[in-house]
Amino acid sequence: MAPTRIFAGLFLLLAIYCALDPFEHSAISEFPDFVSHPVEMPPWSLVPTEKDELNSLQKSEIKFLGQIQGPESLTFDPLGRGPYTGIADGRVVFWNGEKFVDFAYTSSNRSAICDPKPSPLGYLKNEHICGRPLGIRFNKKTGDLYIADAYFGLMKVGPEGGVATSIATEAEGVPFRFTNDLDIDQDGNIYFTDSSTKYQRRNFMQLVFSAENTGRVLKYDPITKKASVLMKNLQFPNGVSLSKDGSFFVFCEGSLGVLHRYWLKGEKAGTSEILAVLPGFPDNVRTNKDGDFWVAIHCRRSYYTYLCAKFPTLRTFLLKLPISAKIQFLLHIGGRPHALVAKYSPEGELLQILEDRQGKVLKAVSEVEERDGKLWIGSVLMPFVGVYSLE
Structure with a gap:
């Protein structure tokens, strides 16, 4: 038999196996309605290639090792007291x-199901019961702490702490x-951001793989006590931070790997634009005292990821291989895993x-x-x- 026929036969068998996934070993076997969505990514040539040759973050001091699990924000x-942080078991600690x-x-x-476990991932199964506080911010005027809980929505708690109160769960x-x-x-x-109306945080890997576009950016008005939608049809919107002068805010769109600017004041109010193309998958973004933005980036984007994003059929085929979600993620x-942080000016210039x-x-x-x-x-x-010391 000619080698080409053997190869064609093997490829056909592999395609049938992927289509049927008979042993449910694939990363998406538990999601029968999984769909890979196309990602209109910026051209590969625009992805920053600058590197930190010194691997500076290796000089970071590790604090509170083993005392907290998964301090997201x-x-x-x-x-000036703190830090405060939300952790994997559903608490905000100080x-x-x-x-x-x-x-x-x-x-x-x-x-008891919320009791400490050896790994942040150990809490995934019960997060919807215990809660998962992600972004947290203080209102500097009132001292109230506002919490974006992945499952319970937008919440707040007074300066003395306690059980947080829900203030918005829908828009x-x-x-x-x-x-x-x-x-x-x-x-x-x-x-604030609602990263998906389909996938919960405990299925964040499947959200990453799917790149589905039900994410939203929202505004909560404390006077009307209602949330409204500013932008929708986004692919994994994540971190959000106001500019120093309050004229706009920025937010990350994870699947595209970009930083958006949404104008709140001026002639462009109510419109948005891409402020910067990022080198990888972003999470939260925070404004410093100078008005620059620090973007936390989980990892650099690879050309493999770029191709999977551009070609959803290929992505689905690869995800149906008998390879676990963890390996697919790697x-x-x-x-x-490798950490990366990038600082951008208010004009979108990559500074560091x-x-x-x-x-x-x-x-x-x-x-x-x-x-x-x-x-x-x-x-x-x-x-x-x-x-990490900047000095």
């Missing part, structure tokens, strides 16, 4: 100078399904890149909070906080 209260103590809960239905009749990050303007308006991030390309110290990063010459680095996947 970090913030300090109006008196560093009192000696140890982390409980500050707030997003679920009023906590039980325009569509419930939030993956509330992700937020920021607050001087008038108390809250701008393929998309270049084989190993810091990274740990080998993932020796920081394997993942979800947020970067600049404070007093240091970067406080949170990660939804790590059991610690990284602190």
